[in-house]
Amino acid sequence: MTILSEKIDTVHFKLIETPKKDLKKVWDCRDCSSSCQSACKTSCTLANQVCQRENE
Amino acid sequence: MLEFPWREGQLHLFQLDGHLLLFDVASSSLFQIDEAAWAILKEGKTSPLDVALARAREKFGPKAEEAFYELKLLSLKGLILAPDPALNAQYAPFPYLKALCLNLAHECNMRCSYCFAGQGTYGGERGLMPPEVARKAVDFLLERSGPLKRLEIDFFGGEPLLDFSVLKEAVLYGKERAEKMGKEIRFTVTTNCLLLSEQVGEFLNKTNMRVVLSIDGRKEDHDKNRLLINGKGSHDLILSRIRKFLSSRGEKLYYLRGTYTAETLNFLDNALYLFDLGYSEVSMEPVVALPNEPYAIRAEHLPEIFRQYELLAKEIDRREREGRELHFFHFEVDTTGLTCVSKRLSGCGAGVEYLAVTPSGSLYPCHQFVGRSDFKMGTVWEGITNQEKLEEFRHLSFLEKENCRTCWARYLCSGGCHANHHLLSGNLKKPDFIGCEITKKRMECALYLKLLRRERGKGSAKERTEGLEKESNI
Numbered sequence: 375m376t377i378l379s380e381k382i383d384t385v386h387f388k389l390i391e392t393p394k395k396d397l398k399k400v401w402d403c404r405d406c407s408s409s410c411q412s413a414c415k416t417s418c419t420l421a422n423q424v425c426q427r428e429n430e
Numbered sequence: 431m432l433e434f435p436w437r438e439g440q441l442h443l444f445q446l447d448g449h450l451l452l453f454d455v456a457s458s459s460l461f462q463i464d465e466a467a468w469a470i471l472k473e474g475k476t477s478p479l480d481v482a483l484a485r486a487r488e489k490f491g492p493k494a495e496e497a498f499y500e501l502k503l504l505s506l507k508g509l510i511l512a513p514d515p516a517l518n519a520q521y522a523p524f525p526y527l528k529a530l531c532l533n534l535a536h537e538c539n540m541r542c543s544y545c546f547a548g549q550g551t552y553g554g555e556r557g558l559m560p561p562e563v564a565r566k567a568v569d570f571l572l573e574r575s576g577p578l579k580r581l582e583i584d585f586f587g588g589e590p591l592l593d594f595s596v597l598k599e600a601v602l603y604g605k606e607r608a609e610k611m612g613k614e615i616r617f618t619v620t621t622n623c624l625l626l627s628e629q630v631g632e633f634l635n636k637t638n639m640r641v642v643l644s645i646d647g648r649k650e651d652h653d654k655n656r657l658l659i660n661g662k663g664s665h666d667l668i669l670s671r672i673r674k675f676l677s678s679r680g681e682k683l684y685y686l687r688g689t690y691t692a693e694t695l696n697f698l699d700n701a702l703y704l705f706d707l708g709y710s711e712v713s714m715e716p717v718v719a720l721p722n723e724p725y726a727i728r729a730e731h732l733p734e735i736f737r738q739y740e741l742l743a744k745e746i747d748r749r750e751r752e753g754r755e756l757h758f759f760h761f762e763v764d765t766t767g768l769t770c771v772s773k774r775l776s777g778c779g780a781g782v783e784y785l786a787v788t789p790s791g792s793l794y795p796c797h798q799f800v801g802r803s804d805f806k807m808g809t810v811w812e813g814i815t816n817q818e819k820l821e822e823f824r825h826l827s828f829l830e831k832e833n834c835r836t837c838w839a840r841y842l843c844s845g846g847c848h849a850n851h852h853l854l855s856g857n858l859k860k861p862d863f864i865g866c867e868i869t870k871k872r873m874e875c876a877l878y879l880k881l882l883r884r885e886r887g888k889g890s891a892k893e894r895t896e897g898l899e900k901e902s903n904i
Contacts, residue, residue: 386467386497387452387504390877390884391765392459405580406769425769 395425432505434474434482440511442838443471446740446878453877455838457512458765460877466490466497515771516829523776523783523824526576531786531797532567534559534596535588540622540664543655544691544725546718550588552788552801558593559789564600566810567787571615572607574813581608584618586786586797591625594633601637618642620687622656623671624664631675638683643672646688647700647714654694655725669707676709684711685759691717691725698738702745705756713759716868718798718850727864736871743875747882763842763876777844781807781823795823798849822858823848831859833866843869 383389406425442453450468452461463471466486473482486494504510535558538550550556568583575581583604585597601617608615618640626643634641645668646652653663676684686704690697697714704712716735719726727735746756768774778784781795788800791810799805808815828834828845846861846869854862 384500384504386464386493386500387510388462389509390460390462390880392457392509393768394766403770405578406773425767 432479432502432511434479435476436471436474436511437836439836439838439840440514441471441475443468444874446874447744449878449881451874451877451881452510453838454510454512455841456514457509458768458841459509459512460765460880461510462881464497466493467501470494470498470501516775523772523779524576525782525820525824526578527571527574527783527785528578528580528779529582529584529784530567530571531584531586531784532559532564532590532600533587533786533788533797533800534564534585534590534600535592536789537592538588538622539592539624539659540589541657541659541661542622543657544689544717544719544723546798547588548801554801557789559596559787561596561599563787563789563791563810564596565603566791568600568604568607568615570787570810570813571604572611572613575613579613581613581615582618583615584620586620589622589625590619591621591630594625594630598633601633601639605637616640620644622664623668623675624658626671626675628674628678631678634675635679640683641675641679642685642687642713643675644687644689645669645672645704646690646694647697648703651694651696651700652688655689655691685713686711687713687715687759689715689717691719692727692731693725695731695734695738698742698745701742701758705746705749705754710755711757711759716865718853720853727868729864732864732867735868739871739875740878743879743882746879747886750883751886760872761876761879763873763880765842765880768841771841774841774844775827775829777826777828778847780848781826782820795819796849798847798853802852826858831861833861837866837870839866839870839873842873 440455442455444451444453450463450465452463452467452471453459454461469486469489470482473485477485483494483498486497490497501510505512533552536551536554537556537558538545538547541549571581571583583600585600590597597619604615604617617637619634620642622644633639644656645665646656649663649665652665652668656664656668658664658667672686686709688697688700688704690700694700701712701714716727717725721728742758743761746758746761749756776782778796780799784796785807786794786797786800787810788794793807793809793814794800794802794805795807805819806816807819814820826845826848828840828843831845831851834840834845843866846865848858850865851861852858854865
């Protein structure tokens with residue numbers, strides 16, 4: 375078992391991606407954009423939305 | 431705390447092209463795993479800990495013990511089988527407005543056969559938005575936005591460039607008023623490109639507006655549905671406008687957006703066609719249609735659609751290995767910088783944070799609800815008069831939707847599109863099966879592409895998007 379300091383790769387589990395923040399800590403800042411202002415305009419989802427505050 | 435059997439919707443285990451992937455729903459963590467880990471987790475869906483481990487041990491011996499130990503540690507770190515942050519809670523968004531869709535024109539200079547907006551009229555009268563309505567809509571957004579600083583306006587139709595002067599006036603007025611209030615409005619326009627002249631392009635570039643350019647792909651597919659008023663195909667005309675405009679834009683803040691239907695399921699060819707023309711930002715969307723339409727997507731089309739998405743992910747990877755940088759909208763899922771859980775519970779915000787405005791100033795929950803009279807919420811002059819509808823949408827989180835509470839994709843799709851649900855099931859809380867299946871497959875392919883990109887040492891989607899944003903000073 376090897377846990378690398380940042381990547382958290384182990385023998386059987388290779389971490390590809392995980393959030394950089396605790397998703398519960400920034401409740402309701404509501405500065406994120408509306409998902410409908412995006413490229414789809416139909417079948418809208420939030421999958422492409424990222425936290426705007428993090429970009430500051 | 432590791433608890434087996436794990437509950438439906440805690441994990442998603444899936445295979446793609448021989449790779450074994452694990453997505454932990456509550457922590458939004460993605461792993462590539464090996465067969466021993468897969469065996470334990472697969473068995474753990476229905477069996478207690480000791481049984482799952484014993485069965486894996488039979489096949490994998492000491493490797494199973496090792497995988498189990500790692501699983502326990504990753505669980506302690508909150509990366510696998512993490513506690514769900516929201517299932518026992520209710521988070522209704524504040525009734526602040528952050529985005530408006532301005533339907534500048536209930537009129538169109540094209541006659542696309544699959545248009546959900548009734549060729550621009552939304553089942554009503556043809557008409558263009560007068561400048562005073564556009565200005566009043568901007569005021570309405572700013573006044574109703576409370577403490578929010580980042581606001582958005584999207585110009586839509588019909589064809590919003592039919593009266594460019596109103597678009598221009600709304601943008602300049604909005605920028606000036608927002609600045610005075612210490613806010614910022616980002617503008618987007620969705621256009622069929624016919625009126626995308628040099629003068630229009632200059633304005634869009636100068637004001638850093640985002641643009642969504644409608645083109646379905648190859649001539650033979652595009653021209654099946656995207657017709658001019660005279661009934662002829664529009665591909666050549668539109669592509670020439672797009673080429674000219676994007677050459678002046680410098681490859682930023684745009685998407686080429688195509689629609690696929692039951693009659694053009696080969697969206698892989700069409701997405702690759704657009705990529706191979708030299709463009710890097712492409713989106714392909716399933717048509718919105720009632721099931722009785724000949725072009726509507728039906729359950730029997732799903733296997734082919736799934737195949738197309740899988741092939742597209744692989745083709746994007748192949749081209750990126752050759753040095754291209756490509757963004758297929760629905761594969762650009764970013765699990766590192768997601769919005770917080772409250773937002774992901776409440777979804778797109780239609781009817782609360784996001785409203786659509788018709789040319790006469792009527793308000794609807796979003797552009798797709800326009801024309802459904804039960805959903806009229808007020809006007810830009812009177813404000814929201816249908817408080818009942820506002821409250822209905824305000825509490826429409828995925829926790830309220832059938833099947834969503836235990837769906838693995840719930841924090842990525844947030845319960846999906848309210849308008850599609852209502853159109854296809856007659857119930858805002860009942861997601862449509864086909865839409866859900868397509869969404870989940872797209873998510874799987876997006877997660878798979880992350881693995882392929884990581885193998886190549888490429889940055890996340892967010893890092894690449896940030897690069898674009900910095901470049902354009904947004």
